[in-house]
Amino acid sequence: MNIYDISRQSGVSIATVSRVINNSGYVSEKTRAKVMKVIEQNNYSPNAFARGMANSTMSTIGILCSDAGDLYQAQCIHFLEPLLKKEKFAAIVSCTGYDGESQEKDLQMLLERNVDALILIGSHFISDDPKKNEYIVRAARRIPVCLLNGYLEADNVFCILHDDRDAQHKLASHVLEKGARAPVFLFRQDSHSTKKKRQGCLQACMQHDIPFREQQVSESFDEMLNVIEDLLAGTQPCDALIAVDDEIAVAALKSCTRHGLKVPEDVQVTGFNDSVLAQACSPELTSFDNRVEFMCRSGMMAIMQALNNHDYPFKTIYNGKLIVRESTCP
Amino acid sequence: MNIYDISRQSGVSIATVSRVINNSGYVSEKTRAKVMKVIEQNNYSPNAFARGMANSTMSTIGILCSDAGDLYQAQCIHFLEPLLKKEKFAAIVSCTGYDGESQEKDLQMLLERNVDALILIGSHFISDDPKKNEYIVRAARRIPVCLLNGYLEADNVFCILHDDRDAQHKLASHVLEKGARAPVFLFRQDSHSTKKKRQGCLQACMQHDIPFREQQVSESFDEMLNVIEDLLAGTQPCDALIAVDDEIAVAALKSCTRHGLKVPEDVQVTGFNDSVLAQACSPELTSFDNRVEFMCRSGMMAIMQALNNHDYPFKTIYNGKLIVRESTCP
DNA sequence: TTGTAAGCGTTATCAA
DNA sequence: TTGATAACGCTTACAA
Numbered sequence: 001m002n003i004y005d006i007s008r009q010s011g012v013s014i015a016t017v018s019r020v021i022n023n024s025g026y027v028s029e030k031t032r033a034k035v036m037k038v039i040e041q042n043n044y045s046p047n048a049f050a051r052g053m054a055n056s057t058m059s060t061i062g063i064l065c066s067d068a069g070d071l072y073q074a075q076c077i078h079f080l081e082p083l084l085k086k087e088k089f090a091a092i093v094s095c096t097g098y099d100g101e102s103q104e105k106d107l108q109m110l111l112e113r114n115v116d117a118l119i120l121i122g123s124h125f126i127s128d129d130p131k132k133n134e135y136i137v138r139a140a141r142r143i144p145v146c147l148l149n150g151y152l153e154a155d156n157v158f159c160i161l162h163d164d165r166d167a168q169h170k171l172a173s174h175v176l177e178k179g180a181r182a183p184v185f186l187f188r189q190d191s192h193s194t195k196k197k198r199q200g201c202l203q204a205c206m207q208h209d210i211p212f213r214e215q216q217v218s219e220s221f222d223e224m225l226n227v228i229e230d231l232l233a234g235t236q237p238c239d240a241l242i243a244v245d246d247e248i249a250v251a252a253l254k255s256c257t258r259h260g261l262k263v264p265e266d267v268q269v270t271g272f273n274d275s276v277l278a279q280a281c282s283p284e285l286t287s288f289d290n291r292v293e294f295m296c297r298s299g300m301m302a303i304m305q306a307l308n309n310h311d312y313p314f315k316t317i318y319n320g321k322l323i324v325r326e327s328t329c330p
Numbered sequence: 331m332n333i334y335d336i337s338r339q340s341g342v343s344i345a346t347v348s349r350v351i352n353n354s355g356y357v358s359e360k361t362r363a364k365v366m367k368v369i370e371q372n373n374y375s376p377n378a379f380a381r382g383m384a385n386s387t388m389s390t391i392g393i394l395c396s397d398a399g400d401l402y403q404a405q406c407i408h409f410l411e412p413l414l415k416k417e418k419f420a421a422i423v424s425c426t427g428y429d430g431e432s433q434e435k436d437l438q439m440l441l442e443r444n445v446d447a448l449i450l451i452g453s454h455f456i457s458d459d460p461k462k463n464e465y466i467v468r469a470a471r472r473i474p475v476c477l478l479n480g481y482l483e484a485d486n487v488f489c490i491l492h493d494d495r496d497a498q499h500k501l502a503s504h505v506l507e508k509g510a511r512a513p514v515f516l517f518r519q520d521s522h523s524t525k526k527k528r529q530g531c532l533q534a535c536m537q538h539d540i541p542f543r544e545q546q547v548s549e550s551f552d553e554m555l556n557v558i559e560d561l562l563a564g565t566q567p568c569d570a571l572i573a574v575d576d577e578i579a580v581a582a583l584k585s586c587t588r589h590g591l592k593v594p595e596d597v598q599v600t601g602f603n604d605s606v607l608a609q610a611c612s613p614e615l616t617s618f619d620n621r622v623e624f625m626c627r628s629g630m631m632a633i634m635q636a637l638n639n640h641d642y643p644f645k646t647i648y649n650g651k652l653i654v655r656e657s658t659c660p
Numbered sequence: 661t662t663g664t665a666a667g668c669g670t671t672a673t674c675a676a
Numbered sequence: 677t678t679g680a681t682a683a684c685g686c687t688t689a690c691a692a
Contacts (some may be wrong), residue, residue: 002685013663018687025688045442049382050685058379058443060422068398069408071606077407078399081425085436090443092390093423095411106415113388113420114377159674185667216632221609257612277403279551280580280610282587332669343679355672356677380669383684392674 001044010038021046052114060090061303062110064103065121068095071246072292073273076121079296087118087304098124104135117143123150123192144306146299149289149290151192151315158302161317162290164193167218168200170271170322171288172242176208176327180240180268184231185214186252187244197244197272213238217248224248228255232330239267246271250281269327283326284327290320331374340368360443363369388422391633395451398425401529401605402575402622405449406478409626417634419446425574428454436464447473447633452501453480474636476629478615481522481618481645489630491647492620494523498530500652501600501618502572506538508659510570510598514561515544516582517574527574527602543568547578554578558585562597576601580611583657599657613656620650 003021007014012031019025020035027035036043046215051067052058058076059203065073081091092115096103110118118139121259126147127133139145141154147159175183185201187194187217198214205212215231217224228251231310232238243249249271253263270280298316305312333351337344349355351366357365368374385648391414395403411421422440426433433455440448447467456477456619457463463482468485469475477489507512515531517524518646528544535542545561558581562568571586573579579601583593591597591612600610604619628646635642 004685012365014686015663015665015688016661019662022687028661032662046684047383048443049379049386049388050668051687052379053377053383053670053685054687056379056668061424067408068411070399071404074401074404075399077404077423078397078425079400081423082427085439090422090424090439092420093393093407093411094415094420095408098413109415109420112375160400247606247610249341254612276577276607279608280577282584284614325637332668344670345679345681346673346677349678352671358677361677377669380684381671383686384670384671422682 001042002047006035006038006042008046010035010043012273030096030304053102055115056114058090058114059088060092060113060115062107062113062115063091063121064092064096064107064110064118064119064125065091066096066098066103066124068093071277072273073121075275075292075295078294080119080300085298085299088302096125100127100132105259107135107139111139111142115143117304117307118145119148119299120145120150121148126150126152126192144303146303148295148299149193155313157314158299158306158312159255159315160298160302161315162291162294162295163317163319164196165200165203167272167288167290167322168197168242168322169204170200171272171286172201172204173207174286174322174324175240175242175268175270176204176210176267177326178264180239181210183210183213183242183291184238185212185239185242185244186217186228186248187214188217194244201242218249221251222248224251225258228252229259232256232259232261241267241269244272246273246275246277246285246287247284249287249327250277253281253283253285263327264329275284275325278323278325286325286328288320288322289323291318294318331372332377336365336368336372336374338363339372342632347410382500386444387446388420388444389418390422390443390445392443392445392448393421393423393451394440394448394455395423395572396426396428396433397547398423401577401607402603403412403451404430405605405622406626409623410449410630413630414625417630419436426455428571430457437465439467441469441472447637448475449629449633450475450476451478452482454654456480456482456522470501472635476633477524478625478629486636487644488629488636489645490625490628490632490644491645492625493531493647493649494620495530495646497602497618497620497652498527498572498574499534499651501602501616502534503537504616504652505570505572505598505600505658506534506540508594508598511540512567513540513543513572514568514569515542515572515574516547516558516578517544518547518578520548524574528616531572546580547581551581554581555585555588558582559589562589562591571597571599573600574602576603576607576615576617579615579617579657580607583611583613583615593657594659598659599659604653608653608655616655616658618650618655619653621648624648 239254271285271287274287278285467484571582576591601615601617604617
């Protein structure tokens with residue numbers, strides 16, 4: 001069933017049928033009704049590929065994420081897709097993993113499918129080496145690119161960033177004000193986000209005239225536990241664990257328990273992201289709500305404005321909210 | 331840059347270029363090399379829409395999920411997409427929510443985009459009322475449909491199911507063998523999955539000659555807590571909480587703590603899915619690993635076989651694994 | 661207000 | 677082994 005069949009059955013030309021379908025140009029009410037009836041009777045819907053060809057768009061947006069199983073990224077998809085749908089876009093999702101090469105390959109695949117824009121979730125796509133980001137810059141020459149919680153300065157690249165520095169500063173300050181004197185900053189790798197968080201933590205320490213100390217942990221949960229236990233068993237005192245995300249914080253919680261340390265009395269612990277984990281553990285985590293939904297909304301705005309050739313700031317920084325729970329002193 | 335440009339620059343016809351691109355028909359090595367060179371020089375890639383039109387496929391698969399933010403569903407996407415990619419398919423993901431009408435509308439949207447097959451995640455898409463599943467049956471007349479952890483008997487619909495009945499039976503038996511005498515089965519709504527789990531739990535109770543008792547909880551975490559606390563405060567004894575998923579189990583854990591009950595000494599608790607939550611809480615949850623990855627792999631197989639007109643069983647049931655942790659007696 | 665016809669960029673058939 | 681050419685199904689000037 002195609003536009004010709006409809007045109008034949010309703011006794012008008014295909015041009016008219018097209019006008020009816022797209023609500024474009026002039027069509028008399030009478031003809032419109034006639035055509036609509038035939039369309040509905042056959043429950044015809046226009047061929048998407050042909051449309052794509054004629055319009056050179058199929059209204060799709062590519063979403064790249066390193067790991068859709070990750071709580072944070074899954075949240076993003078969960079918020080983004082319905083927003084896209086509301087604007088008649090479909091979301092092609094590609095999970096790239098953390099390897100730069102496959103990230104580039106996957107992005108390429110999306111470009112080859114002629115997506116109208118790209119949304120990259122998380123800072124994993126941006127490298128310190130500008131050469132490695134070149135492919136994103138290149139992509140942005142073709143279509144708008146939105147970075148959610150990642151930063152890259154380039155034309156047609158729109159970045160929506162949570163103010164992680166400020167957030168971590170608030171978390172650290174909170175803990176220090178509650179009496180901590182020997183905090184340790186726990187992080188995974190040195191992403192953009194981690195750097196900002198370190199700055200915030202460092203600043204809080206300086207303001208309280210307290211030495212800054214940090215400890216890297218590994219990716220696997222079990223190894224995290226070990227690293228943190230070693231830390232607690234060490235000679236240096238430690239009365240606060242300031243983690244860059246909730247998962248690490250949960251590991252910290254567990255390590256403390258195993259070590260016979262009470263949270264928050266002996267050691268205060270903070271997370272980040274305010275994910276489901278923060279409420280699943282006990283004591284519940286003091287964390288930071290980085291308003292994923294807001295970020296997604298802003299990203300959508302950016303993309304939509306860009307697609308309509310409207311102006312939008314290349315960099316948007318917003319603030320989240322400190323969530324105080326049981327893992328820090330009252 | 332299109333196939334004509336390439337043909338012109340390499341001094342051959344577009345037919346030959348097409349053959350080179352698709353590795354189809356006969357092309358002399360010499361010509362192939364010549365054409366490839368031009369293609370690479372211009373880093374040309376064929377227009378996806380035109381291809382879609384000519385082939386009447388763009389190699390895309392639609393994934394429907396009610397909520398991509400949900401741990402379980404996010405896991406599915408995380409496993410599915412890379413598998414699809416390996417077979418050169420792109421994944422259009424649509425988050426439908428839990429409302430039947432929008433589920434149908436979203437599925438329709440995917441069909442209109444000419445996806446080659448559909449994967450539906452979770453049992454939320456299947457209703458007890460066959461009329462409400464009609465749209466899925468209809469879709470399956472056009473393209474293969476795979477239901478992950480959902481069941482619908484219809485032509486061209488392939489269901490991959492974890493044996494939830496058996497799993498819940500194992501969990502309940504475990505708890506009863508460890509001494510529980512007044513278990514309560516905690517569930518959300520009566521999905522297919524829940525029904526199976528109830529059966530398993532019920533059977534275990536019968537085998538141990540113990541009365542079966544159940545309690546429905548609400549969707550929101552906070553309300554869950556209340557419901558379970560009321561349960562614990564009630565006059566009837568309760569020494570085991572058997573939850574249909576980890577989130578409810580975490581709520582159960584918390585309710586026990588608030589109520590001054592020790593887990594597992596006073597009350598044993600079990601979850602389901604073996605999600606990150608199971609290890610985040612304390613005591614860590616005894617849960618059931620339903621092998622999401624295996625399920626996704628099987629779903630992929632089904633789809634690929636169906637697309638190649640090979641036979642594949644309409645219903646595949648597999649077993650997961652009991653994971654014993656701290657929330658049940660040793 | 662409607663219709664004709666020229667693209668859009670491929671693939672695939674058939675002839676050479 | 678290669679090349680002309682007809683689909684594929686739509687949108688959109690332009691003409692009527």
